[in-house]
Amino acid sequence: MTTPKPQVGLFVTCLVDFFRPTVGFSAVKLLEDAGCEVSVPAAQTCCGQPAYNSGDRAGARALAEQVIALFETFDHVVVPSGSCAGMIKVHYPDLFSGEPGWRLRAERLAAKTHELTSFLVDVLGVAPLPVSWEGTATYHDSCSGLRELGVKAQPRRLLSAVDGLAIKEMRDPEACCGFGGTFCVKYDEISNAIVDRKTADIKSTGVDLLLSGDLGCLLNMAGKLKREGSRVEVRHVAEVLAGMATGPAIGEKTK
Amino acid sequence: MSGGLSSASFPKNAHAALANPPLLKAIAHIEETLVSGRRRAVDALPEFEALRDAGRDIKAHTLAHLDLYLEAFEKKVVEAGGFVHWAADAAEASRIVLDICQAAGARRVTKGKSMITEEVGLNAFLEANGITPVETDLGEYIIQLRGETPSHIIAPAVHVNKEQVAADFRRVHTKLDPLRNLEEPTSLLAEARGVLRERFLTADVGITGANFLVAETGSTVIVTNEGNGDLTQILPKTHIVLASIEKVVPTLEDVATIMRLLARSATGQEMSVYTTLSTGPRRAGDPDGPEAFHVVLLDNGRSAMLGTEFEDMLRCIRCGACINHCPVYRSVGGHAYGSVYPGPMGSVLTPSLQGLEKAAHLANASTLCGRCESVCPMRIPLPKMLRHWREKEFERHLTPKKARFGLAAWRFLAARPRLYGAVTRMAAWSLARLAGKDGALKQLPLASGWTRWRDLPAPEGGTFRTEWAKRGRK
Amino acid sequence: MMSSRDAILGRIRRSLGTSEKDAPRLAAVRHRLAETPVNVVPARGQLPDAERVELFIRKAGEVFATVARLGSRDDIPAAVSEYLRDRNLPQAIRRGADARLANLPWEREAQLAVTVGPSAGQDLAGLSHADAGVAETGTVVLTSGADNPTTLNFLPDHHIVVVDTSTVTGDYETVWAGLRRRFGAGTMPRTVNLVTGPSRSADIEETLLLGAHGPRSLHILVVG
Ligand code: SF4
Numbered sequence: 001m002t003t004p005k006p007q008v009g010l011f012v013t014c015l016v017d018f019f020r021p022t023v024g025f026s027a028v029k030l031l032e033d034a035g036c037e038v039s040v041p042a043a044q045t046c047c048g049q050p051a052y053n054s055g056d057r058a059g060a061r062a063l064a065e066q067v068i069a070l071f072e073t074f075d076h077v078v079v080p081s082g083s084c085a086g087m088i089k090v091h092y093p094d095l096f097s098g099e100p101g102w103r104l105r106a107e108r109l110a111a112k113t114h115e116l117t118s119f120l121v122d123v124l125g126v127a128p129l130p131v132s133w134e135g136t137a138t139y140h141d142s143c144s145g146l147r148e149l150g151v152k153a154q155p156r157r158l159l160s161a162v163d164g165l166a167i168k169e170m171r172d173p174e175a176c177c178g179f180g181g182t183f184c185v186k187y188d189e190i191s192n193a194i195v196d197r198k199t200a201d202i203k204s205t206g207v208d209l210l211l212s213g214d215l216g217c218l219l220n221m222a223g224k225l226k227r228e229g230s231r232v233e234v235r236h237v238a239e240v241l242a243g244m245a246t247g248p249a250i251g252e253k254t255k
Numbered sequence: 256m257s258g259g260l261s262s263a264s265f266p267k268n269a270h271a272a273l274a275n276p277p278l279l280k281a282i283a284h285i286e287e288t289l290v291s292g293r294r295r296a297v298d299a300l301p302e303f304e305a306l307r308d309a310g311r312d313i314k315a316h317t318l319a320h321l322d323l324y325l326e327a328f329e330k331k332v333v334e335a336g337g338f339v340h341w342a343a344d345a346a347e348a349s350r351i352v353l354d355i356c357q358a359a360g361a362r363r364v365t366k367g368k369s370m371i372t373e374e375v376g377l378n379a380f381l382e383a384n385g386i387t388p389v390e391t392d393l394g395e396y397i398i399q400l401r402g403e404t405p406s407h408i409i410a411p412a413v414h415v416n417k418e419q420v421a422a423d424f425r426r427v428h429t430k431l432d433p434l435r436n437l438e439e440p441t442s443l444l445a446e447a448r449g450v451l452r453e454r455f456l457t458a459d460v461g462i463t464g465a466n467f468l469v470a471e472t473g474s475t476v477i478v479t480n481e482g483n484g485d486l487t488q489i490l491p492k493t494h495i496v497l498a499s500i501e502k503v504v505p506t507l508e509d510v511a512t513i514m515r516l517l518a519r520s521a522t523g524q525e526m527s528v529y530t531t532l533s534t535g536p537r538r539a540g541d542p543d544g545p546e547a548f549h550v551v552l553l554d555n556g557r558s559a560m561l562g563t564e565f566e567d568m569l570r571c572i573r574c575g576a577c578i579n580h581c582p583v584y585r586s587v588g589g590h591a592y593g594s595v596y597p598g599p600m601g602s603v604l605t606p607s608l609q610g611l612e613k614a615a616h617l618a619n620a621s622t623l624c625g626r627c628e629s630v631c632p633m634r635i636p637l638p639k640m641l642r643h644w645r646e647k648e649f650e651r652h653l654t655p656k657k658a659r660f661g662l663a664a665w666r667f668l669a670a671r672p673r674l675y676g677a678v679t680r681m682a683a684w685s686l687a688r689l690a691g692k693d694g695a696l697k698q699l700p701l702a703s704g705w706t707r708w709r710d711l712p713a714p715e716g717g718t719f720r721t722e723w724a725k726r727g728r729k
Numbered sequence: 730m731m732s733s734r735d736a737i738l739g740r741i742r743r744s745l746g747t748s749e750k751d752a753p754r755l756a757a758v759r760h761r762l763a764e765t766p767v768n769v770v771p772a773r774g775q776l777p778d779a780e781r782v783e784l785f786i787r788k789a790g791e792v793f794a795t796v797a798r799l800g801s802r803d804d805i806p807a808a809v810s811e812y813l814r815d816r817n818l819p820q821a822i823r824r825g826a827d828a829r830l831a832n833l834p835w836e837r838e839a840q841l842a843v844t845v846g847p848s849a850g851q852d853l854a855g856l857s858h859a860d861a862g863v864a865e866t867g868t869v870v871l872t873s874g875a876d877n878p879t880t881l882n883f884l885p886d887h888h889i890v891v892v893d894t895s896t897v898t899g900d901y902e903t904v905w906a907g908l909r910r911r912f913g914a915g916t917m918p919r920t921v922n923l924v925t926g927p928s929r930s931a932d933i934e935e936t937l938l939l940g941a942h943g944p945r946s947l948h949i950l951v952v953g
Pocket of ligand 1: 571633
């Protein structure tokens with residue numbers, strides 16, 4: 001008797017949807033190779049984090065209801081982003097305090113929602129795919145994934161199996177990159193000072209590749225590195241793990 | 256850069272700070288000293304995380320019984336021969352201190368480092384009333400000479416370099432030999448020690464803050480490294496302690512627990528050099544110590560925080576760890592916040608002290624990266640409280656119009672998946688076209704906040720959901 | 730008009746949604762103050778006697794105190810004299826009237842001028858007797874009293890402190906228990922000083938300097 005395949009709903013996130021579909025396809029590949037049946041509900045948009053972090057609780061709540069209704073039927077919900085996964089996992093239940101019905105639904109969804117790499121390692125416990133990437137890389141721990149969800153060892157564990165890839169840590173991989181959602185445009189000058197320290201740390205490692213699990217941070221760091229004329233490639237960790245790091249890196253020229 | 260900046264002009268203050276290389280160099284130093292020091296101290300104590308839980312629980316218990324512990328503390332102070340005064344706000348606290356000083360016929364008072372006296376603006380008030388306050392903590396002393404306010408709660412002069420200190424000493428210390436070499440920190444310290452020694456010995460009243468008030472014994476506790484707090488409180492005839500109500504803890508055991516967290520979190524020391532418990536005035540037969548002992552308990556908005564979403568903030572022990580680890584503070588320093596309390600803890604406290612209208616920037620000027628909470632010894636959920644302030648702003652329509660409009664538009668769109676799909680598809684396609692082969696945009700009028708500093712990586716072209724549908728997938 | 734005291738306490742009670750007559754709260758407070766429960770105590774200091782003293786000495790060294798071990802109390806005068814000589818200091822020491830320091834063979838150090846009483850700021854070196862040492866952090870505990878002036882702990886440039894090995898505890902909690910035994914529960918001497926190393930400051934460019942306002946050096950004589 002074979003156990004039925006786990007039904008996974010992929011919450012692709014608005015940034016991946018808009019900027020970098022490759023991350024979404026990489027996530028699908030990783031999940032399918034791990035034996036999951038992956039669906040992408042077409043009506044998904046945004047998890048509501050921008051509204052939530054701007055103090056617009058009602059707005060965040062409305063989008064949360066939409067996400068809950070769309071995803072609550074899956075066995076698992078997987079998100080290739082620590083901050084959007086954190087929004088669902090940590091903050092959704094908070095949005096419905098005093099409404100037992102909705103709160104329960106939010107908690108149920110929270111319990112089965114996972115950031116991509118932690119889902120692969122902690123929930124599925126899969127063996128990494130036999131992929132290779134020649135060169136050295138450094139890994140940036142995105143804040144929400146790290147501090148809300150404890151994502152730290154999982155991506156490194158998966159990367160350690162990538163053939164030819166050597167990880168060289170930054171001095172402070174846990175330092176914020178300065179993205180912070182709308183912060184990066186509202187307080188752009190400060191955001192710049194923060195990402196400036198981050199790229200200095202990245203460059204001092206001398207690696208070829210910067211990886212992370214959150215596209216917001218990656219766009220920020222890639223944009224800064226490009227502006228500085230750096231040749232460090234920037235990619236979402238899923239691209240490398242899925243063996244799909246073949247097209248142009250983030251912000252890179254197309255051939 | 257001096258104090259006197261306002262929270263309302265935070266972006267302007269930040270801009271000035273970012274154009275001040277000596278300031279930035281000074282702040283950058285925090286990494287090797289306070290931040291790595293904390294790391295080492297924490298790693299060397301296996302019980303650190305358990306102590307954090309215990310510290311949080313002690314404070315939570317105390318806050319839930321705050322009225323009773325304050326009464327118990329008061330009773331003990333009186334039993335020991337001291338006086339307790341209650342001040343509802345800053346003005347009343349200053350008034351009480353002035354009255355005590357005047358009754359003691361004081362002309363000159365020495366002060367130990369105390370953020371509460373900064374909060375109530377005590378120095379200016381005493382000066383206006385003919386009493387000279389002398390700050391004795393080296394950092395505070397330097398700040399006072401410069402007419403500034405502290406830029407950090409633990410390292411008040413962290414933004415000043417040694418050349419500036421030398422210049423200040425030459426300006427103010429009139430007896431200083433012009434030929435004396437003041438190039439090195441050691442000679443600066445020796446100079447300050449000499450000048451302040453005389454001040455200690457001639458002060459009429461000594462004013463300190465308190466790190467703890469112990470309900471069990473009526474003791475006030477100060478924690479310092481220099482010993483200035485002790486000289487302030489044992490030499491003059493009168494010792495005044497000005498402390499806020501949430502400093503009370505039940506017992507000596509509770510002091511011990513939080514003590515183990517305080518220095519490690521603040522400076523990376525396992526224990527500060529001097530932890531001193533003072534209980535009442537000198538006893539019969541004592542050869543030294545103050546003859547009168549007063550404790551002024553300050554509320555200043557704290558009782559109103561109890562029972563609200565900001566109650567947890569009252570657990571704060573003013574260690575400064577959240578400040579040292581904050582990427583925003585590390586970019587702009589303390590003065591930019593325009594408040595006595597900078598960094599994350601300040602951004603939570605300042606709106607209650609100054610009013611949300613004036614301090615609205617502070618809660619927003621954060622990436623919510625959460626590092627503050629991850630190092631806070633009292634496990635205060637600082638990001639959550641910053642978000643609470645943002646919610647209050649939004650409720651009260653203090654959020655800037657442009658941001659409100661943007662949020663409303665996003666919400667409108669995101670709630671309509673089909674329209675959202677069409678709009679994002681169009682936008683992604685246009686941006687990708689605009690970038691062409693470059694893969695990134697150097698500038699984009701609507702996103703100038705972004706492109707002023709960094710390129711905007713271009714979208715790949717199609718959105719994920721269109722590409723997914725193209726492959727006939729669900 | 731309502732006093733600020735009543736206003737503040739009233740506001741606290743309103744915010745907490747309680748009254749001063751709330752019996753369970755009163756009981757909780759009374760219990761905690763009477764029982765003084767111990768929270769988390771680091772394992773670090775929980776050692777057999779000899780190792781505890783070793784830890785105390787090591788920790789004191791880490792915070793830049795210097796330490797000398799003496800076999801007997803009678804060695805104290807010579808140790809004080811030697812310390813002063815090594816530092817090129819005048820042979821003069823000021824101490825409290827404490828019997829533990831008074832009843833020592835000071836006459837053996839003929840050169841040494843011993844004066845008794847609080848410091849007015851002119852003394853280069855002061856001698857105190859600690860009530861306890863805390864191994865956990867290399868801390869000495871000094872209490873004030875008729876025979877133990879607090880000024881001696883802070884005004885002299887050099888502070889020499891005697892610690893009896895039998896009083897070296899693993900943790901602060903044991904010190905509190907000792908204070909309660911000696912002075913009565915809930916009662917304290919005017920001043921209790923926990924001193925961990927010599928005075929220091931890092932206020933100028935975060936450079937660590939010893940000897941800010943208090944003693945530049947702390948020398949501990951561990952007896953026994
Ligand atoms: S909020 Fe926490 S980390 Fe910040 S000063 Fe207070 S106790 Fe320290």
